[in-house]
Amino acid sequence: MGIHMKKYINTSRRINTKESEEWGFIVINALKKVWLATLIIELFLFIFFQPNEECSRAYYFYLFVARPSIGQGVWLAAADILFKKCIKSKSHRIVSLFMMILVSGFAAIAVWVHTSVGLMPVALLFPMVLCPFYRDWKMMVLQAGISTALYAAYQGYFLPYSPYLPPENLLIDVTIFAGCTFVTLVLEEQVNLSYILQEEKSVRDSLTHLYNHETFYEELEYHMKRYEEKKETFSVMIADIDNFKKVNDTYGHAFGDEVIRKVVVAFAEGHGNNDFSARYGGEEFAMILPKRGIEEAAGIAENIRKKFEEIAFQTELGEKHFTLSIGVAEYTKIYENASTFFEQADKALYEAKRSGKNRVCCAKSAE
Structure with missing residues (x-):
């Protein structure tokens, strides 16, 4: 337990392009929403x-509208430019630190400017909401x-040297509280989005983006x-892709990956939106067809087989x-378990292979 508490993920590995885009989408887009809400x-x-x-009124506009809005903008x-140009290919921990400084600085600008509002220092806690995102x-x-440290700077410098402290006002307090509530909701929404993306x-499957083997069996049990x-x-x-080992041996694994991806294209064109497709393993793919009997399922399978055979690969x-x-x-x-039932389709696949390949075979009806 202690080991896992010390380090949730490998923070030294580099963030790939897709992950960096997710970071930017989740954090930077959240701050854009907060910036707009703050301006309003x-x-x-x-x-x-x-x-x-x-x-x-002109001086007030400068102090409490133009100054914070321009500063945060x-x-x-x-930060957006720096992230896209320099940060996105760095390690997870460096990206985390960058995001931490970004969000903390964004909150600090508002707190340091609006020194007269008693609730404003609470905004310095907002970056803590994103901590689960760093893992x-x-x-x-x-x-x-x-x-x-930012709160200490607020108390030690920005509050004593504020150019103007408006008198306390109930409207200000209520408005700021409502704004803080909105900001909290925005940040929590982004954290939830992060968990959804991770899940x-x-x-x-990372190569095809179809569901993986484990998820397929969960859906099958359902x-x-x-x-x-x-x-x-x-x-x-x-x-199953016929003679796939020969494909890899002849054209290389990168070409083999492209052949695997094209199976996804054939699946997408050959079945309805409610059907559940998965990469079962290696060059094998599986599909669940709800409310479809053997004849209709065989028709879909035949359509997929034809569409894949029509795809031309340049070598x-x-x-x-x-x-x-x-x-x-x-x-x-009713079968004893999912594996027992799926063996029926597997036996039919074996028969398709044994009888010449490039064909669809159906399992015999269960008695």
Whole structure:
């Protein structure tokens, strides 16, 4: 337990392009929303400001609308450029630190400017909401230290040397509280989005982006349960690229990966939106076809087989075409477990391979 608490992920590995885009989407886009909301709040308070001898409306606009909005906007734009140009290919920990400084600085600008609002220092805690996103306890401790240091700067310098402190006002307090609530919701939404993206990655195959082997069996068990409860029949199919080892040996593994990706294209064109496709393993693919009997499922399988066979691959040896063998089985009785049922489709696939490949074979009906 202690080892896992010290380090949740490998923070030294580099962030790839797709991951960096997710970081930018989640954090930087969240701050853009917060920036816009903050500007609206500042303009709202400006409308109700009553000028006095110490502060004219123009001076108030400069202090509490133009100054923070421009400062946060420049900060955010510079961070966006820096992230895209320099940071996105760095290690997870460096990207985390960059995001931490970005969010903390963004909050600090508002707090240091709006020194007269008693609730504003609470904004320095907002970056802590994003700590679960870093998944690194050292970053969490560092974030707490940064927030504390920024608050000390607020108390030691910005509050005593504020150019103007408007009198306390109930409208200001209520508006700022509502704004803080909105900011919290925005940041929590981004953290939830991060978890959703991570969960989606965990159930997908990285090469094809189809569901993986484990997720396929979870879905299969779900449909088996539906059959037990409501007698909703369904079918499954398993497809295998014929002579795939020869493809890799002849053209290389990178070309083999491209052939695997094209199976996804054939699957997408050959089945409906409600069907569940997965990369079962290696060059094998599986599909669950809800509410479809063996004949309809076999028709879909045949359509997929034809579409894949039609795909042309350009090689040094000229244009090449590859084929699929497919086995299909319908769930017509209760099986002991998912593996036992899926063996029926696997046996049908074996028969398709044995009888010449590039064909669809159906499992015999269960008695």
